[in-house]
Amino acid sequence: MEDDTSLGCMTDNSTRLDHVVLWVRDPVASADFYEKTLGMEPVRLTEFAAGAVSFPSVRLNDETIFDLMPLTLADGMKMVPGAAESAGHPVNHVCLALPADDFETLRARLEEGSVPVSDFSRDSFGARGTARRSFYFRDPDGNVFEARHYD
Template identity: 35%
Template sequence: MAAPGPRPGGGEVTAVRVREFDHLVLNVEDVERSLAFYCGVLGLEPVRVEQWRGGRIAFPSVRVTPDTIIDLVRRDRGESNVDHICLVVDPLDWHEVVDSGVFTVLEGPVGRYGARGEAVSLYVQDPDRNTVELRWYPADA
């Protein structure tokens, strides 16, 4: 959980409370090879594979638990293998979080698909410049 921080005009920003881990995005050289490993060898459930093979979405996923997936994104070797992590947070005022200055905001809030379907996400950097997606599912409101 992030502690409240100062707001540019004074006062505090509402605390961001993490509820659970949503997904991990892995950069892989060969998506089909990774699907064979995660689904065939490890026995994970494929998610949206046919939509990906049909060119309707950018990448497939594999399901780890009912609420957690791993996205498999094609990237050339030499780049980081982990693109970002995603944490589900309690509903909050996104604009207040963005305007607070507590986070280095990379993108958002934007609509995105995740382990439990469509949601609203804000992409921020941690102190080591790793990308962290903070996600809120409207059904949790």
């Protein structure tokens, strides 16, 4: 049995964001977008393509992944009443806090890829206080993201 340290995971039990599940039309194309545009590492993509797992993920950091859930699985979501209807994007947006250099790199990648981005917002409140700048964009499936930096 592998321990958490061999998996590169945090071993303390403090509360953290583990994963976010995003509904997507094409998990492989979505993984490609997140890898090339946001620099996220694909997880279980080969296994998904081989039919061994029902969805792939992309790694945001050592502690957090985004699961790329195929919309075709929505009808099977029975964990709580109404879960299948969550495929209609009830989440307003997901915010990524980045170092200033990565923030600039992300915006440049999005613009190079012809992904529409919003104007900059300034001095927005968030988990770490007031963010200096932020902007919004959508992934290929219409999920809205905010990118921000605090420094």
